[in-house]
Structures are given as structure tokens and as C-alpha cells.
Amino acid sequence: MARRIIICDGAELARLWSRIGTGENEDLTWIPRDDEPRARPTGFRTLQGGLSAEAIGRLSPKPGNEFAVVSEETAFLRTAVSVIGKAVPGAPILALSDRVDPDDLPDHPCLLRTGLRSLIRDDIDEEFTHLSNLRRVVDIRALFEPREKIGILLQPDPDPDGIACGTALRALLGRKSPTAPLISFGGVQRPENRAMIQALGLDVRTVTPDELDEFDGIALVDVQPSVFGESPPARVRSVDLVIDHHPERSGYDAVLKDIRPSYGATATILTEYIRACGMELRQRLATALVYGIKTDTQLLGRETSRHDMAAFAFLHAHHSPALLRRIERPALPAAGLRALGRGLVSSRVEDGVHLLVLGRVREDVIPQVADLALQAEGAEWAIAAGIVGSDLVFSVRNVGYVRAAGEVVRAVVEGLGVGGGHRSMAKGIIPLKAFRKVYGGASRERIRVALHDAFVIAIHGEDG
Numbered sequence: 001m002a003r004r005i006i007i008c009d010g011a012e013l014a015r016l017w018s019r020i021g022t023g024e025n026e027d028l029t030w031i032p033r034d035d036e037p038r039a040r041p042t043g044f045r046t047l048q049g050g051l052s053a054e055a056i057g058r059l060s061p062k063p064g065n066e067f068a069v070v071s072e073e074t075a076f077l078r079t080a081v082s083v084i085g086k087a088v089p090g091a092p093i094l095a096l097s098d099r100v101d102p103d104d105l106p107d108h109p110c111l112l113r114t115g116l117r118s119l120i121r122d123d124i125d126e127e128f129t130h131l132s133n134l135r136r137v138v139d140i141r142a143l144f145e146p147r148e149k150i151g152i153l154l155q156p157d158p159d160p161d162g163i164a165c166g167t168a169l170r171a172l173l174g175r176k177s178p179t180a181p182l183i184s185f186g187g188v189q190r191p192e193n194r195a196m197i198q199a200l201g202l203d204v205r206t207v208t209p210d211e212l213d214e215f216d217g218i219a220l221v222d223v224q225p226s227v228f229g230e231s232p233p234a235r236v237r238s239v240d241l242v243i244d245h246h247p248e249r250s251g252y253d254a255v256l257k258d259i260r261p262s263y264g265a266t267a268t269i270l271t272e273y274i275r276a277c278g279m280e281l282r283q284r285l286a287t288a289l290v291y292g293i294k295t296d297t298q299l300l301g302r303e304t305s306r307h308d309m310a311a312f313a314f315l316h317a318h319h320s321p322a323l324l325r326r327i328e329r330p331a332l333p334a335a336g337l338r339a340l341g342r343g344l345v346s347s348r349v350e351d352g353v354h355l356l357v358l359g360r361v362r363e364d365v366i367p368q369v370a371d372l373a374l375q376a377e378g379a380e381w382a383i384a385a386g387i388v389g390s391d392l393v394f395s396v397r398n399v400g401y402v403r404a405a406g407e408v409v410r411a412v413v414e415g416l417g418v419g420g421g422h423r424s425m426a427k428g429i430i431p432l433k434a435f436r437k438v439y440g441g442a443s444r445e446r447i448r449v450a451l452h453d454a455f456v457i458a459i460h461g462e463d464g
């Protein structure tokens with residue numbers, strides 16, 4: 001570590017520096033102030049001759065040595081920066097001050113200003129945040145401790161955030177699925193969410209409202225009771241715990257409630273719990289939470305708070321990249337690859353649109369082909385379409401700086417089917433029956449031409 005030369009303005013700041021603890025590689029110097037007794041702070045030597053280039057020179061600084069100047073006076077810091085610059089041109093200088101305006105400091109090629117007390121203050125505030133998260137965990141554990149069987153209720157067709165949070169809550173309670181199953185009124189539907197469940201070896205049980213009676217504790221994560229319709233089942237109107245990041249709703253009671261609408265994902269709240277109580281974080285759980293934050297915030301884009309960023313960074317150090325890849329890119333079945341091959345034979349990029357028609361495929365193949373198709377040269381839009389059951393299903397991707405994918409898909413399916421999505425990803429479903437009626441057939445070529453034209457119009461339509 002580079003040698004550091006610390007220069008403190010007066011005994012008070014020198015003592016503050018000592019109290020924080022000094023590094024082994026630090027040379028501590030101080031300059032007595034006129035208005036204070038000259039008692040030398042322990043461990044510090046007086047910078048003989050005051051703040052001058054000669055005094056700095058007597059410390060025999062070498063190239064690569066770093067300086068820190070601690071002062072709340074603009075004049076002191078200004079002089080310090082210029083005499084250090086004179087003694088050791090270009091020396092790295094850290095100016096530590098809560099009051100001095102960085103704009104008042106002289107030009108110096110390698111100068112950083114930061115606070116001193118405020119630095120410590122921020123750390124203390126952060127510890128208090130951990131403490132309040134720890135209190136939540138203590139309360140939640142105490143509430144559920146005496147309960148035999150707890151139902152962890154997720155929204156219908158749970159998304160990765162909900163699934164990850166349910167798993168995290170169960171781990172925080174020190175339970176396994178027999179005494180704390182993840183439950184939902186509608187099973188996991190979306191293929192990418194099923195891929196997550198499978199890769200993580202999880203299980204979400206579908207229950208009816210009546211079946212809730214078998215639990216003597218109910219916890220809701222990433223959802224609030226009002227989501228279950230106008231008048232939710234009685235058992236759900238009065239629950240034990242709600243942890244969520246959606247705006248707070250009324251019409252229900254919860255013994256404990258932790259709702260943080262400024263958070264991009266509920267997984268961030270659970271991650272803060274895990275950090276605060278020092279629970280061992282297994283790779284699988286960390287991966288689930290990372291994926292929950294990624295999907296809920298559109299990869300830390302939309303509606304991301306600094307809490308989400310901090311949780312993501314914490315989780316990233318613990319997660320398994322291989323497992324995350326398996327969730328995000330589930331294995332393609334051989335039949336899916338053959339469909340991709342057939343689709344590629346007749347695909348081309350026209351008007352910036354790369355459209356692949358796959359024929360009949362497993363649904364999870366479609367979004368993966370769309371991801372791949374966007375890599376084609378000249379493609380600003382990629383569309384992968386396939387037939388699943390009696391529907392034409394398509395996934396849409398774009399490069400991000402064009403019209404929002406969700407809007408485009410809504411325009412394409414209008415009056416025919418359903419669709420929606422975000423800025424750069426969207427999905428649409430058109431029943432084949434409706435498609436045939438409008439386009440007179442549903443052959444591969446018919447689908448290709450019809451979708452291409454519909455997309456070009458939807459993409460360029462409104463703005464010419």
C-alpha cells in the first residue's frame with residue numbers, strides 16, 4: 001500500500017483521525033491552530049515551519065506517496081493543495097472536509113474532495129438501516145415460531161420476484177416446504193417462470209381458497225390481498241404477514257406489514273433481511289433473488305432504486321452464473337432447434353425487421369429465438385413466431401432506442417388477440433382462428449407476410 005502523509009488542521013481533527021483508527025502506512029502530521037492549546041495529539045508530529053513547500057519537502061515524500069489534508073477551513077486547504085503541488089508536482093491529494101466547497105480549491109491534476117464526519121455519518125446511518133431490517137426479521141420469526149404450518153402465498157401465475165421472495169422467506173424462517181410451502185391460486189404458467197422453478201428445484205402448489213384452512217399462518221410476498229379480486233376470500237383478508245413493493249392497498253389486515261413502494265423488487269427487501277441477520281446465503285437462493293431483481297427492474301433499468309442496486313451488488317457476489325444462465329437460457333429441445341433451422345431458411349432482415357416463423361414449437365423456444373434473431377446484422381427488431389396449441393404466439397425484441405415493443409405489439413394484436421410488454425421486450429398471442437379469418441389462412445408464408453406488414457405499419461405507423 002502506498003505511503004500516506006496525513007496533514008491535520010489542529011488538534012481536534014487530529015484526535016478525530018486517531019479515534020477512527022490510523023493505518024499502518026500513514027505518517028501523521030498536524031499543524032497547531034492559534035486558538036487552541038499546543039498539546040500534541042498522540043501519534044502525530046508537528047509539521048515544522050507550518051504549511052509550506054519546504055515543510056512538505058522535509059517529510060521526504062517519494063513519487064507515489066499519497067496525501068490527505070483534513071480541515072474545515074478554505075484558506076488552509078487552498079494553501080495545502082498548492083504547497084503540496086509545489087513540493088511534489090501532481091501528487092495525489094485527498095481533501096477531507098465537510099464544509100469547504102470543492103470549487104474553492106485550486107486546480108490540481110489529482111485532487112479528490114470528500115467529507116470526513118459525513119463519511120462516518122453515512123456508515124452509521126447504514127448500520128441503523130440494517131438494524132431496522134434485523135428488527136423486522138426478529139418480529140417475523142417470533143410471529144411464526146409457534147405456528148405449525150405456514151402458507152407462503154404468491155400472486156396467481158407467480159413471477160420470478162414472487163418465487164424468489166417466497167423461497168427467501170422460507171429460508172429466513174428456517175423451514176422447508178412441508179411446513180412452509182409456496183402456494184398460489186393459479187399455478188406457474190409462463191414458460192420462463194417454469195424454467196426458473198425447474199432449475200432451482202422448487203415447487204409452487206396450486207390451492208383453492210378453501211384449502212387455506214389447513215394453514216395456521218399465512219404470509220403474502222410480492223402481493224397484497226386486494227389483488228385476489230374485489231372481495232378476497234376471508235382467510236386472505238386477515239393475514240399474518242405482507243411483504244411487498246407494490247403501492248399500499250387497503251381492505252385487509254396484517255399482523256406485520258412491510259411495504260416499500262419505492263423499491264423495484266420485493267427481492268430487494270428480502271435481501272436486506274438476509275444481510276441484516278447474517279444468514280448464510282446459499283448460491284441457489286442468491287441466484288433466485290438476483291433473477292427476481294433483474295426481471296422486476298428490467299435489468300436495473302425501469303424503476304430501480306439505490307436499494308435495488310445495493311442488493312443486486314451484494315447478491316451478485318453470492319450467485320451462481322451457471323445456474324442463472326440455465327434459468328435465462330433454458331435448454332432448447334432438438335425439435336426447437338430444427339424449427340429454428342427451418343425458420344432461418346426463409347428469414348431475412350427487411351426494413352430493420354428480422355422475422356422468424358417457426359411453425360409448431362414448444363412455447364419456451366420462441367423467446368429464445370427472438371433473442372437470437374436480434375443479433376442479425378441490420379436488425380433493429382426481431383420477431384419469433386410459432387404455433388402453440390391453437391394460438392399463434394410471438395416474442396418481440398428490439399434494440400431499445402426505437403418505439404417501445406409493448407406498444408407495437410398492442411397495435412399489432414388489436415382486435416385479434418392479446419399482447420403487451422416493455423420497452424425492448426414484448427409478447428403477443430393471436431388465436432389461429434382469428435388470424436385465419438383476417439388473413440385468409442395460416443400457412444408459414446401467410447404468417448410471415450402478414451406479421452411483417454403489420455409490424456412495419458405498427459413500428460413506423462404513427463410518426464409516418
Ligand SMILES: [Mn+2]
Nearest residue numbers: 161222266296
Ligand atoms: Mn415484484
